[in-house]
Amino acid sequence: MNTAKRRTVIAGNWKMNFTPAEATAFINAVKPLVAGKNNCDVVFCAPYVTIAAAQAAAAGSNIKIGAENVHFAEKGAYTGEVSAQMLTACGVEYVIIGHSERRQYFGETDETVNLRTKAALAAGMKVILCLGEVKEQRLSGVTDEVVAMQTKLDLKDVSAEELKNVIIAYEPVWAIGTGLTATPEQADETCGVIRATLAKLYGADVAEGVTIQYGGSMNEKNAAELLSKVNVDGGLIGGASLVPEKFAAIVDAAQ
Ligand code: 13P
Numbered sequence: 001m002n003t004a005k006r007r008t009v010i011a012g013n014w015k016m017n018f019t020p021a022e023a024t025a026f027i028n029a030v031k032p033l034v035a036g037k038n039n040c041d042v043v044f045c046a047p048y049v050t051i052a053a054a055q056a057a058a059a060g061s062n063i064k065i066g067a068e069n070v071h072f073a074e075k076g077a078y079t080g081e082v083s084a085q086m087l088t089a090c091g092v093e094y095v096i097i098g099h100s101e102r103r104q105y106f107g108e109t110d111e112t113v114n115l116r117t118k119a120a121l122a123a124g125m126k127v128i129l130c131l132g133e134v135k136e137q138r139l140s141g142v143t144d145e146v147v148a149m150q151t152k153l154d155l156k157d158v159s160a161e162e163l164k165n166v167i168i169a170y171e172p173v174w175a176i177g178t179g180l181t182a183t184p185e186q187a188d189e190t191c192g193v194i195r196a197t198l199a200k201l202y203g204a205d206v207a208e209g210v211t212i213q214y215g216g217s218m219n220e221k222n223a224a225e226l227l228s229k230v231n232v233d234g235g236l237i238g239g240a241s242l243v244p245e246k247f248a249a250i251v252d253a254a255q
Helices: 020-034 048-058 084-089 100-105 110-122 135-139 143-154 184-202 204-208 223-227 244-253
Strands: 008-013 040-046 063-067 094-097 126-131 166-170 212-215 234-237
Touching: 008 166, 008 212, 008 244, 020 040, 020 048, 020 063, 020 244, 040 048, 040 094, 048 063, 084 110, 094 110, 110 126, 110 143, 126 143, 135 143, 143 184, 166 184, 184 204, 184 212, 184 223, 223 234, 223 244, 234 244
Parallel strands: 008 040, 008 234, 040 063, 063 094, 094 126, 126 166, 166 212, 212 234
Antiparallel strands: none
16 A cells, blocks of 8 residues: 555455345444544445445445446446446445456456446546456466556546546456465556556556555455555455455454
8 A cells, every 4th residue: 555645445346245134234234343444445336236225324434335337328228237327326436347257257348348437437436447367367477468458448548537536456367256365466566567557558647646456355364465565555355345344354454
């Protein structure tokens, strides 16, 4: 973390977990544990149908609620999709875009990730843009090229002004849900490659201000060491975001 230059953000990605009642119970349990922990922003991204319950439970606290995806069109014949206009009308400020599970199981590409990102930014949302290499790419030594390319393609035609509302989540796909974690050095190095790519696109000053999270089996045990790295500005947490004590311990590590 470099808290002098950029905001630390600890975000939970609930994925396809929690009914409204479960979300309410979870937020009520985690709220006192993260109260007053103001050295970072605390966000939970929820399934569309649990957003309202989570928002109601989080009201008046330091917890913000986001969505897990957004479509690029304002409205129209896109069965099953939700637009940025719909999300902002519901008071949703944050949205995850480009998660590897969306890319892997639902056919999302850098092109659709870019379209969704631009639509969300145009609607005034804050985007948590996910990217990262798969195992074969890491083993073949092309991680740096892969994340640089994703950074460029996913942010195509995003202005420096809009970039202020972008958080990048570096999530090595081989570390997601596997219990395998990038070493702090690997996380720092690859987040650094993403930052260097941003510097080429937007200039060093702008790049220094961008929050770059690490995601992939981050938990209450490894968070402090990962967050101690200068280029790791927070976490995007899956499994450990479903357990109040574990998530709160990660927030503690960011203080
Ligand atoms: P895990 O923390 O369960 O590995 O998930 C990470 C992730 O995909 C967050 O978006």
